[in-house]
Amino acid sequence: MSESTIFGWHDQFLLGHAEMDETHKEFVELVNALLTVSDAELNSALAAFSAHAERHFAQENEWMEKNDFPPRDCHIDEHNKVLASVHDVQEQLAQGDVAIVRELAKALMDWFPSHADYLDSALATWLVKRTHAGAPLVLRRNPVKA
Ligand SMILES: [Fe+2]
Numbered sequence: 498m499s500e501s502t503i504f505g506w507h508d509q510f511l512l513g514h515a516e517m518d519e520t521h522k523e524f525v526e527l528v529n530a531l532l533t534v535s536d537a538e539l540n541s542a543l544a545a546f547s548a549h550a551e552r553h554f555a556q557e558n559e560w561m562e563k564n565d566f567p568p569r570d571c572h573i574d575e576h577n578k579v580l581a582s583v584h585d586v587q588e589q590l591a592q593g594d595v596a597i598v599r600e601l602a603k604a605l606m607d608w609f610p611s612h613a614d615y616l617d618s619a620l621a622t623w624l625v626k627r628t629h630a631g632a633p634l635v636l637r638r639n640p641v642k643a
């Protein structure tokens with residue numbers, strides 16, 4: 498695995514639901530790997546990301562279904578679109594197209610912050626309210642100024 502970081506974790510991504518936050522940290526690490534590993538490692542990096550995405554989205558979909566989360570249809574739809582793209586790209590990588598994996602990774606890097614901000618954060622708030630009768634408490638470190 499490469500040690501360089503193109504897509505790194507920010508505490509701004511924290512949503513106050515511990516399990517979801519852990520999953521999102523893993524998502525960021527695995528997308529970063531897709532951007533930074535060598536071409537020879539890309540196949541296993543994409544397999545690892547794909548397995549993560551299946552688990553990540555299935556878990557959120559299950560939370561939405563079990564907790565009657567109202568706007569779940571468009572959220573589940575977004576997950577399905579991402580999974581469909583990942584599966585397409587896996588097929589194209591099998592044909593030798595390395596560049597398309599890097600493009601997918603860049604698209605995921607652009608997609609994640611707004612997905613987390615609008616859809617996952619609404620779900621996190623809903624889940625925390627249902628279990629603790631309150632809004633999630635998020636403790637973010639102050640961003641380090643360069
Ligand atoms: Fe998520």
Ligand SMILES: [Fe+2]
Binds near residue numbers: 612617
């Ligand atoms: Fe989501």
